[in-house]
Amino acid sequence: MAERWKPEGYEEYWYLSTGIGIEVNCIKCNLCSSVEADYEAGNCFQTRKEAEAAAAKVKDLLLDLHKNPENLRKSEEPSQKLGALSELCETLDKEIEGTREVRDNLQKSVNMEATRLRTLEEVRCEVKMMMEAEEC
Structure with a gap:
């Protein structure tokens, strides 16, 4: 311009x-x-x-x-615009909160899976050690 x-x-x-x-x-x-x-x-x-x-x-x-x-x-009615902006902010806040909730649930799932994999790895190592002990 x-x-x-x-x-x-x-x-x-x-x-x-x-x-x-x-x-x-x-x-x-x-x-x-x-x-x-x-x-x-x-x-x-x-x-x-x-x-x-x-x-x-x-x-x-x-x-x-x-x-x-x-x-x-x-x-002449800025209150209508303000109301619409407030509604938009509330919607965005809900979406952000929903996104946080999804993120937190995903993090919990990742942590549980990591724990399960560590447990499986520990079991695999124990089995391997037992098999090696039997061979000796």
């Missing part, structure tokens, strides 16, 4: 303002507080054409929000 342009010095910039609809305006300002405020709001454009394109998109967005008010409500 390209870095946002920011006016410097006495550089001219275009911005959107509201009055009668959304207007495109130009200002030349050195260290005005409005430059910083406009920049922070994403409202600094290098050319009139860029500002007009942004104005058209803002108008479309506002009209869409009025035509589909559920879109507006969705963005």
Whole structure:
């Protein structure tokens, strides 16, 4: 993504303002507080054409929000997103716990098998020693 342009010095910039609809305006300002405020709001454009394109998109967005008010409500309900994230965290915690349980059970099985194999090896050695003792 390209870095946002920011006016410097006495550089001219275009911005959107509201009055009668959304207007495109130009200002030349050195260290005005409005430059910083406009920049922070994403409202600094290098050319009139860029500002007009942004104005058209803002108008479309506002009209869409009025035509589909559920879109507006969705963005105002962070508690729903928080609830969904909490549910996801709970699910992940359960899966992690389940994974730990499976890991622990596998470790127990491995330990039991290792013990059984040691026992079998001990028996094999004893049988071998007994057979060698009988040969002598």
